[in-house]
Amino acid sequence: MIKKILVANRGEIALRIMKTARNMGIKTVAVYSEADRNAPHVKFADEAVCIGPPPSNESYLLGDNIIKVAQELNVDAIHPGYGFLSENAEFGEHVEKSGMIFIGPRSHAIRIMGSKLAAKDAVKKYNIPMVPGTAEAIKDVNAAKEIAKDIGFPILIKASAGGGGKGMRIVENSEEFEDQMKRAISEAENAFGDGSVFIEKFVTSPRHIEIQVLADNFGNTVYLFERECSIQRRHQKVVEEAPSSVLTPELRKEMGEAAVKVAKACDYVGAGTVEFLLDDKLNFYFLEMNTRLQVEHPVTELITGLDLVEQQINVANNEKLSFLQEDLKITGHAFELRVYAEDSLNNFMPSVGKLEVYRPPSGKNIRVDDGFTEGMQVPIQYDPMLSKLITYGKTRNEAMQTMLEAISEYKVEGVSTTLPFGKFVFEHEAFRSGNFDTNFVKKYYSEEKLKAINEEEAKIAALFALQQYLKDSEKLRLPKTL
Numbered sequence: 001m002i003k004k005i006l007v008a009n010r011g012e013i014a015l016r017i018m019k020t021a022r023n024m025g026i027k028t029v030a031v032y033s034e035a036d037r038n039a040p041h042v043k044f045a046d047e048a049v050c051i052g053p054p055p056s057n058e059s060y061l062l063g064d065n066i067i068k069v070a071q072e073l074n075v076d077a078i079h080p081g082y083g084f085l086s087e088n089a090e091f092g093e094h095v096e097k098s099g100m101i102f103i104g105p106r107s108h109a110i111r112i113m114g115s116k117l118a119a120k121d122a123v124k125k126y127n128i129p130m131v132p133g134t135a136e137a138i139k140d141v142n143a144a145k146e147i148a149k150d151i152g153f154p155i156l157i158k159a160s161a162g163g164g165g166k167g168m169r170i171v172e173n174s175e176e177f178e179d180q181m182k183r184a185i186s187e188a189e190n191a192f193g194d195g196s197v198f199i200e201k202f203v204t205s206p207r208h209i210e211i212q213v214l215a216d217n218f219g220n221t222v223y224l225f226e227r228e229c230s231i232q233r234r235h236q237k238v239v240e241e242a243p244s245s246v247l248t249p250e251l252r253k254e255m256g257e258a259a260v261k262v263a264k265a266c267d268y269v270g271a272g273t274v275e276f277l278l279d280d281k282l283n284f285y286f287l288e289m290n291t292r293l294q295v296e297h298p299v300t301e302l303i304t305g306l307d308l309v310e311q312q313i314n315v316a317n318n319e320k321l322s323f324l325q326e327d328l329k330i331t332g333h334a335f336e337l338r339v340y341a342e343d344s345l346n347n348f349m350p351s352v353g354k355l356e357v358y359r360p361p362s363g364k365n366i367r368v369d370d371g372f373t374e375g376m377q378v379p380i381q382y383d384p385m386l387s388k389l390i391t392y393g394k395t396r397n398e399a400m401q402t403m404l405e406a407i408s409e410y411k412v413e414g415v416s417t418t419l420p421f422g423k424f425v426f427e428h429e430a431f432r433s434g435n436f437d438t439n440f441v442k443k444y445y446s447e448e449k450l451k452a453i454n455e456e457e458a459k460i461a462a463l464f465a466l467q468q469y470l471k472d473s474e475k476l477r478l479p480k481t482l
């Protein structure tokens with residue numbers, strides 16, 4: 001039985017994991033860098049240990065040191081959160097060899113899914129739809145060029161060891177092919193230490209739909225429906241929702257069952273996510289599997305009523321899933337807006353500084369997962385995500401309306417945030433109608449547009465203030481000139 005968990009992470013996700021652990025009667029240990037000494041996850045934990053200076057490669061990424069700390073404090077299990085050590089197969093192995101439980105899948109699954117080519121190879125006997133392309137690393141550029149011609153341009157070169165859009169290259173025609181291929185291989189070599197690349201047909205305007213799966217150690221695997229993650233900027237997700245407004249119940253079942261097969265193909269255990277592309281004809285294609293708890297897991301929690309961290313801990317405790325696929329259903333609609341300390345009017349530059357004012361919204365159907373409080377400094381060493389603003393409603397419209405109200409109630413001063421950008425998305429006709437794909441931001445967003453909207457709103461606000469002044473001036477006999 002797990003009685004004490006060390007969370008090898010920081011910020012909102014460390015806090016979010018500890019809250020569930022505490023609700024389950026489990027003790028928590030925080031680790032922190034010198035930059036996070038006063039962070040909420042440190043204050044919340046039952047015990048906390050400083051693991052080094054601010055840079056993550058001298059603190060949060062030092063797996064063996066974290067394991068040593070865990071052993072000294074008699075920890076039973078380590079939860080890695082997302083990012084950092086979460087998809088590091090060796091770390092998971094070291095945790096288990098040191099006599100503790102790694103809250104995540106076995107290293108075997110992490111390794112397979114860490115390589116896109118190994119992932120394709122593992123799932124191929126399960127009849128999972130995949131984008132037309134090569135199944136193996138390209139060795140002969142000329143042979144690959146012939147395959148590319150057969151598939152038809154544009155094609156995409158992907159690095160097997162890449163992920164989340166890293167190491168991708170679009171090739172428009174066969175003349176560019178050889179040159180682009182050579183560059184892609186040397187780039188992959190440099191970035192990942194693995195020059196394996198493959199090609200796929202480029203799907204031009206896809207949606208990004210991912211399926212949450214959950215598996216126990218007894219062969220039970222279920223899908224917890226989809227998340228629509230098409231609203232992203234430079235491969236950084238900005239808004240996620242569940243369910244997707246384009247999936248029919250039949251397609252949902254088909255994709256869900258495909259995701260379960262992907263999980264089974266790598267003997268998956270715990271919570272994981274299977275990524276698909278969906279083209280404009282609603283054909284879906286398996287892309288990759290993320291072997292961790294994802295940032296956007298809360299939208300799935302809101303529509304299923306499950307606590308995914310609780311499920312992860314139960315599975316890690318070797319419990320059987322307490323429900324079957326047919327027990328699960330979608331209730332209502334949920335959105336997540338990632339709020340970054342970035343300036344959406346200045347090329348999304350990180351905006352670090354002190355949170356002079358920090359007042360997140362609260363109320364029915366509003367959830368804020370954050371790791372900041374007023375007065376804190378936003379550190380420059382880490383991801384600039386301030387919080388996740390999550391709303392729920394019986395319908396998509398209701399959840400959107402609540403999101404817009406929550407955005408306007410969210411008060412942050414001292415740093416710039418992407419809240420105005422979020423408002424832009426939630427007010428946009430293409431987003432509201434559900435008629436969008438992964439090109440949404442590129443297609444519709446510009447700083448000029450956001451500035452124009454802001455100015456328009458400032459004018460309206462000024463007019464209201466003037467109207468109010470004129471009304472008051474009647475009653476109070478104030479001068480009518482300003």
Ligand code: MV4
Nearest residue numbers: 131156163164165200201202203208232287438
């Ligand atoms: C693609 C694609 C189009 N065609 N593969 C980007 C992240 C990585 N997981 C896979 N990605 C893509 N793969 C083929 N064959 C387009 C993307 C893509 C994308 C995918 C999901 C969400 C946002 C995206 C933005 C640009 C490109």
